[in-house]
Amino acid sequence: MLAKRENGRTGTILGRKGAQTRARLLAATRELLQTVSPFQLTVVAIAKAAQTASATLYVYFDDVEHVLYELCEEACHEFSEMLARHPGWFTDRENIAEHVERFIEEYNRVWDRHSHVLLYRNLEADRGNLRFLDVRTLTAMPIVHLLAAAIQAARPGLTELQAQSDAIVLYSAVERLAGTRRNYATMGRGMPFDELMQAQIRVIIGHLVLPS
DNA sequence: TTAGGCACTGCGCGAATTTG
DNA sequence: CAAATTCGCGCAGTGCCTAA
Incomplete structure (x- = not known):
């Protein structure tokens, strides 16, 4: 019996062979992204790298953007798993510095x-x-919800909306800096990235610990 | 204007699987 | 076990776009 699951282009159920071909196409795209801009990725290039015909890609995906979307979902899933591993990222006040540092490191790793x-x-x-x-x-x-809850616990004077807004600002900085990390590493200009990571940790902790 | 490369589709073939 | 059905695949073709 085939190990079937729904992930054909039109929600059709794939057999073992189909699932393998689909996975090959995703893996080939992942590999190509190391050297090719996503805007220059072509169906022909992906199919060639996956050792299949370009028409086959349309059996599983609408177009190249659809393939990239599926890869995004994979990444999203990894962030969820990371979050689920440590539900107390921002709530364990005893070791808050250690937890926040670990969160920043793991987030950047993913x-x-x-x-x-x-x-x-x-x-x-x-x-x-x-x-x-x-x-x-x-x-x-x-992530924003976890942060907002921890911020409000530390500062009961803030409204829920204010805590949520603070959390969005903090998260935006973390996400943006993760996105520019590669530039700091490869170009060697501007601030050392380690300093920016430490600054992120200080700023987040500053929102999670009651001012003494 | 033309050649070449691309995205995309229709159709049929062969292999795998199911059915009787 | 043979016939029927399903599935995955790629050839061949169309039309669009771009660069020469």
């Missing part, structure tokens, strides 16, 4: 693994592409 497709996701989201906006929001909101 980002680095998917940086090409995440940068593409953000650009598409910023220019109003709704499905990429959705997948970006899906990653951000659980």
